[in-house]
Each structure stands twice: as C-alpha cells, then as structure tokens.
Amino acid sequence: MLETLHLPAPAEQVATDHAVCYPPTAPGQDTVLEPLSPDRLAEDFLALTLPGHQADYPAQLWASTVSTTLLARESNRTARVWTSRAVTFLANAAERWPHLGPRHLFPLLRADPQLALTAGSAALTALAGLDDIDPALLEAIASRFPEERHVDLDIGIASVASRLARHRLAGTGNPTDRAAIHHDLSIRLFNAGRHEEALAASQQAVTLYRALPADQLAPQDSDRVEANRGISLRSLGLRLYQLGRWSEALDATEEAVTILRRLAAHDPNGFRGELSAALLDLSRHLSRVGRWTEATARVEESVERYREPAASDPVAHESGLSASLGGLSICLTHVGRWDDALAAAREAVSILRRLADRSPARYEPDLATALHNLGADLSRLQRMPEALAAVEEAVAVNRRLAAANPAAHEADLADGLTSLSLRRLAAGRRAQALAAVEEAVAVYRRLVAGTNPAAYESSFAEGLLSLGFSLLFSAGRVSDALAAVEEAVAVNRRLAAGDPAAHEHQLVVSLAGLAGLRAETGTDLTEALRAVVESLTISRRLEENAPMDVMAGLTGTVREVSTRLAVVLEAAGRGREAAELRSLLAR
Known part of the structure; x- marks a missing residue:
C-alpha cells in the first residue's frame, strides 16, 4: 500500500x-x-517547545508560561474545556521527557490538585506511572477522590491508589495501618474491574486483622479491631463472589455477619449500616448455593434494618436500602412471591432513579441492575411491554458503562443482553432477540477465555442456553441450537462436579433445556430421554434438601419437559419408553 x-x-x-x-x-x-494514539509526535513536539530539555532543538522562551495560562481556571473557577487534553498530553510526554513534570506539570497540580481529576482517568493513570512524581503530590490528588465509585474515574483512581499503597506500606510497620491500606486498595481495585488484584489485597487485609490480638486490647480498641475484621471479611466475601468462588464467599460473609451482629447488639447505631450491608451480601451468597429460604430471611432483615435510618437520613442510607430491596426482589421471586417481588423491585428503581439523577457516575451501575430485576419481575407477571422497556433501558446504561470501563462492566452488559434477548423473544421480536444473545455469548466467550474463567462460566452457560432456543425459534438453525445447548450442559456439568451446591440447579435447567430442544425438533430422542431422566433424578435429590416453594419452579420445568417428551416419544412409535417416562413422573 x-x-x-x-x-x-x-x-x-x-x-x-x-x-x-x-x-x-x-x-x-x-x-x-x-x-496516532497516543499522539507521540505531538507530545514530543510539546516537550521540545517547553524549556528545560537538553535535546538539540531550540526551546521557545515564550512557552514557559503557556502551561500555566492554558490551565488557569475561568473567572468562575471552572476548568477550561481543554484541561483534560492538556494535562493528559503533559503527563504522557513527561514519561519520556524528564523536564516536563518537575518544571511544568507538577507545580500546576500542586497549586490545583483538582485539575488531575478534571483531566480524567487517562491522566490519572499517566500521572501514577511517572517515576519522578512526588508521593506528596499524589496524596494531594488522592485527597480529592470521591469516597464511592465513580465510573468515569475508577480506572485512574485505582492506578493512583496502587502507587500510593506501595509508598504507604513502605512507610509503616503498624499492622493495623497496613491492613487498612490493603483494605482501601482492594475497594479501589474492585471498582476498576481489577478483580484478582482486589482479592489479593483483601486477603492481605483479613490476614493482618486476624493476627491482631483483640483479647489483649482495651475494650474500645478491641471493638475497633473486631469491627475492622468483620468489615474486611465482608469485603473478602464480595471479592471471592465476583471471581466465582461462591462457597468461600459464603464462609467469609457468615463470619463477618457473626462479628458485626455481636457488635451491633452492644452498639446498634454504630454498626447498623455495616450489619445491614453484610446481611444483604450473605443473602446473595446463600442464594448462589440454592439456599433461597435462608437467603430471603437474611435480606428481609437487611431491608428492615435499613428502613428506619433511610427515613431519617436518606443521603446516608437510601443507597443501601435500594440494594437490599433489589436483593429482596430476587429472593421473593424464587420463593414464589411474585407480586411482593415486583413491589420491592419498583421501590428499588424509584430510589435509584432519584440517586442517579443526582450522581450518575456513582449510581448508574446500580440503577441498571435494578432495572434488570424489574424487567424480570414484570415478565413473570406477563407484563411484557413494561418488561421490555425496563431491560432496554438497563442495557443502554450497561453499554455506556462497558464502553468506559470494560473490565468492570462488560460482564454486566452480557448479563443484560441475555435478559434482553428473552424479553424480545417473548415480544415476538425474534431477529433482535437472536442478535442480543449472540452479542452476549461473544462477550462471555471472551471473558471465559481470560485469566479468570470461573467468574463467568455460570453466566456463560445461561447465555448459551438462551442462544440455543433463540437460534431455533428465531432462525430455525437446529444444529447450531443443539450445539449451543450441549455446550451449556457441558459447562454446567463441569461446574456442578466442582461445587454441586452452587451449580446443580443450573445443570438441571440445562439438561431439561436440551431434552426440550430435542423433543421440539424430534432429533435423537434417545439422548433427549437420557437428559430428561438425569434432570429428574437430580431435581428429586435436590427436593429432599430444599423447601417446596424454592423447588416448585425448577420441578415444574422438568415435569413440563418430561410430559412433552412422552408425547413426542409416543408419536414416534416408542410407546414403551413414553409409558416408562410417565411412570417415572408419577413416582
């Protein structure tokens, strides 16, 4: 060329x-x-123009004050529109041109650290990577960070937090201080989607807090150490959960709840928020291993504990209440209380719309999750147009978030697309349903091929199952549909072998799906019969240890598929097998 x-x-x-x-x-x-991105030629020209370098190129004396002039705030103290580009260019160029930082960029940031945040995530990441930046300057910048997540800044904040954590750890041998540094770093890494690093930091924090001799401390110090231990265990549970290590997450969170419940018994107001949040996490982890009745009890307690403080101090507690209401909606659905689930989901969305209007960078991810839950609840009650509208809005938010930070939000986008596909299929929009689930599976496939497949394999299997039915009903592609559902069964079988409590429910669903698909298409009815018998066997074993209200939906699905398959077998002249299947159902 x-x-x-x-x-x-x-x-x-x-x-x-x-x-x-x-x-x-x-x-x-x-x-x-x-x-030409980043534009290194432009960066190098900028560096050569500004005085202080030793290169064989004449610097321009007039340029000495240009940086200060360009980055000076407007008369109303707002940053100028080119601040982000200017700071990012200077920070990137400073990596190769050592005069730019000390002589031009760092003095500006010392005078106005907020400029670094105004410049955005890329500028923060570049600043954190500069060897010659003064840690005190990074501390000044970090002091302006929002306490909660900020979807537009999380990546850059995590970069600065990582750099400062190394500096802070080198400066202290106090185990309490070191544990707090690791704990705070874990949160920032998690928000940025750096989940494996977040887990490592959280594990360090828990290890250090466990080693502190609480029984040898004064009562007030002992309570503080116990509280920090409980909070760090709750954080550890969240990190493990995100990485698909659900049983370990449950163990850590149960211990956290035990600690925080004991402290809240002596000081209800002091530990109400932390205990309420931990109860919500515990509910989520219990539900992941199929213990829905216990999960419902824990999240109902969480909602109850949040209601009073949220009424008196909504700014501090409404966010927690909305999260608990979202969890309650999911649990109520699984125990058959669909109308109550819809009411909880509506209340959660109402709160989060108000919060997201005020602070979209903080609350839009939560709003998207709440909208997905609302869409699912509306769909179960056959309110399809409302369900579709809610999920389409959620996916639009997910897509915007994933574009800004794929590591943190791409999995949520895939989950949303899977849900959107189901809603579109129910609305008769088959081609659009197929497009959505194909995109979801492509995202999942990329994620499970990454460094931590365990975090995404279960969702990947759900996406494959949805893809199979969409391929059949939207495009009539029988062989492709069967291949997708068989892959879902294979993934769930592998997961169930490693952790039956967490994954056998999904194995039952995928086996029933495979049997149903073969019955619908009349392909390999022997394999269909084998799959449905295995599905029945597992579901009946699960019934022995799970309440009837929890198993009703799963058992109903398996029975429906089995009944349909018996009809197909009979029509195919295989009456004896049909009779045996009906006999098995009657037992």
Missing part, C-alpha cells in the same frame, strides 16, 4: 520509522501503521 503512494523514502523504511513512534498496541504482534 505504501509503495502505491510513491513516497520519497522506501516503504519499508517509512513503516519502520512509524513503528518507532507508534509500536504495536498488542505486544508481540508484528503490525505496522498503528493509529
């Missing part, structure tokens, strides 16, 4: 020179003509 342009220099030389300034974005790839 370059040769066709008749350039004055050989094409190979042009490509080589370009690659020096713009190397391949993926290390190890032998690509050329990478896009």
Whole structure:
C-alpha cells in the first residue's frame, strides 16, 4: 500500500520509522501503521517547545508560561474545556521527557490538585506511572477522590491508589495501618474491574486483622479491631463472589455477619449500616448455593434494618436500602412471591432513579441492575411491554458503562443482553432477540477465555442456553441450537462436579433445556430421554434438601419437559419408553 503512494523514502523504511513512534498496541504482534494514539509526535513536539530539555532543538522562551495560562481556571473557577487534553498530553510526554513534570506539570497540580481529576482517568493513570512524581503530590490528588465509585474515574483512581499503597506500606510497620491500606486498595481495585488484584489485597487485609490480638486490647480498641475484621471479611466475601468462588464467599460473609451482629447488639447505631450491608451480601451468597429460604430471611432483615435510618437520613442510607430491596426482589421471586417481588423491585428503581439523577457516575451501575430485576419481575407477571422497556433501558446504561470501563462492566452488559434477548423473544421480536444473545455469548466467550474463567462460566452457560432456543425459534438453525445447548450442559456439568451446591440447579435447567430442544425438533430422542431422566433424578435429590416453594419452579420445568417428551416419544412409535417416562413422573 505504501509503495502505491510513491513516497520519497522506501516503504519499508517509512513503516519502520512509524513503528518507532507508534509500536504495536498488542505486544508481540508484528503490525505496522498503528493509529496516532497516543499522539507521540505531538507530545514530543510539546516537550521540545517547553524549556528545560537538553535535546538539540531550540526551546521557545515564550512557552514557559503557556502551561500555566492554558490551565488557569475561568473567572468562575471552572476548568477550561481543554484541561483534560492538556494535562493528559503533559503527563504522557513527561514519561519520556524528564523536564516536563518537575518544571511544568507538577507545580500546576500542586497549586490545583483538582485539575488531575478534571483531566480524567487517562491522566490519572499517566500521572501514577511517572517515576519522578512526588508521593506528596499524589496524596494531594488522592485527597480529592470521591469516597464511592465513580465510573468515569475508577480506572485512574485505582492506578493512583496502587502507587500510593506501595509508598504507604513502605512507610509503616503498624499492622493495623497496613491492613487498612490493603483494605482501601482492594475497594479501589474492585471498582476498576481489577478483580484478582482486589482479592489479593483483601486477603492481605483479613490476614493482618486476624493476627491482631483483640483479647489483649482495651475494650474500645478491641471493638475497633473486631469491627475492622468483620468489615474486611465482608469485603473478602464480595471479592471471592465476583471471581466465582461462591462457597468461600459464603464462609467469609457468615463470619463477618457473626462479628458485626455481636457488635451491633452492644452498639446498634454504630454498626447498623455495616450489619445491614453484610446481611444483604450473605443473602446473595446463600442464594448462589440454592439456599433461597435462608437467603430471603437474611435480606428481609437487611431491608428492615435499613428502613428506619433511610427515613431519617436518606443521603446516608437510601443507597443501601435500594440494594437490599433489589436483593429482596430476587429472593421473593424464587420463593414464589411474585407480586411482593415486583413491589420491592419498583421501590428499588424509584430510589435509584432519584440517586442517579443526582450522581450518575456513582449510581448508574446500580440503577441498571435494578432495572434488570424489574424487567424480570414484570415478565413473570406477563407484563411484557413494561418488561421490555425496563431491560432496554438497563442495557443502554450497561453499554455506556462497558464502553468506559470494560473490565468492570462488560460482564454486566452480557448479563443484560441475555435478559434482553428473552424479553424480545417473548415480544415476538425474534431477529433482535437472536442478535442480543449472540452479542452476549461473544462477550462471555471472551471473558471465559481470560485469566479468570470461573467468574463467568455460570453466566456463560445461561447465555448459551438462551442462544440455543433463540437460534431455533428465531432462525430455525437446529444444529447450531443443539450445539449451543450441549455446550451449556457441558459447562454446567463441569461446574456442578466442582461445587454441586452452587451449580446443580443450573445443570438441571440445562439438561431439561436440551431434552426440550430435542423433543421440539424430534432429533435423537434417545439422548433427549437420557437428559430428561438425569434432570429428574437430580431435581428429586435436590427436593429432599430444599423447601417446596424454592423447588416448585425448577420441578415444574422438568415435569413440563418430561410430559412433552412422552408425547413426542409416543408419536414416534416408542410407546414403551413414553409409558416408562410417565411412570417415572408419577413416582
């Protein structure tokens, strides 16, 4: 291509020179003509223009005050529109040009640390990577960080937090201080989607808090250490849950609730919020291992504990109440209380709409989750147009968040797309349903091919199951549909072998789905019979340890598929097998 342009220099030389300034974005790839981003030529020209370098190029004396002039705030103290680009350019260039930071950029940030946040996540990440930046300057910038997550800044905040954590840990040997540093870092890493690193930091915090001899401390110090231990265990549970280690998450959170409940008994107001949040987490972890009745009890307690403080201090507690209401909606659905579930979901969405209007960067992820729950509840009550509208709104939010920070939000987008596909299929929009679930499965497949497949495999299997039925009913692609559902069964079988309590329910669903798909298409009825018998066997074993209200939906699905398959077998002249299946159902 370059040769066709008749350039004055050989094409190979042009490509080589370009690659020096713009190397391949993926290390190890032998690509050329990478896009001019970041614009290294512009950064280098900027560095050469500003005084202080030793290169054989004349700096411009007039440029000495340009940075200060450009980044000075408007008369009303608002930042100028080019602040983000200017700070990001200077920070990126400072990595290669050592005069830019100390002489031009750092003095500006010392005078106005908020400029770093105004510049955005990319600028914060670049600043954190500069070897010569003063930790005191990073501390000044960090002091302006929002306490909660901020979807537009989380990646950059995590970069600064990681750099400062190393500095802070090097400066203290106090185990309490070191534990707090690890705990705070875990939160920032988690918000940025750096889940494995967040888990490692959380584990360090718990280890340090466990080692503190609470029984040898004064009562007030002992309570503080116990509280920190409980809070760090709750955080550890969340990190484990995010990575698909659900049984371990349950163990950590049960211990956290025990500690926080004991402290709340002596100081209800002091520990109400932490205990309420831990109860919600415990409910989520119990539900993941199929213990829905216990999960419902815990989340109902969480909602009850949040209501009074949320009424008296909504700014501090409404967010927690909305999260608990969302969890309650899910639990009530699984124990058959659909109308109550819908009421809880509506209240959660109402609260989060108000909060997201005030602070979208903080609450939009929660609003998307609440809208998904609302859509599912509306769908179960056959209110399809409302259900579809709620899920479409949620996916729009998920897509915007995933574009800003894929590591933190892409899995939520895939979950939302799977839900959207089901809602569209129910509304008769088959082609759009298929497009949504195909996109979801593509995202899941990429995630399970990454460094932590366990975190996404269960959702991947759900997406594959939805894909199978959408391929059949939307496009009539029988062989592709069967391949997708068989892959879902294989994934769930592997997961159930490792953790039966957490995954056998989904194995039953996917086996029933495979049997139903084969019955619907009349393909390999022997395999369909084998799948439905296995599904029945597992579901009946699960019934022995689970309340009837929890198992009703699962058992009903298996029975419905079995009944349909018996009809198909009989029509195919396999009356004896049909009779045996009906006999098995009657037992």
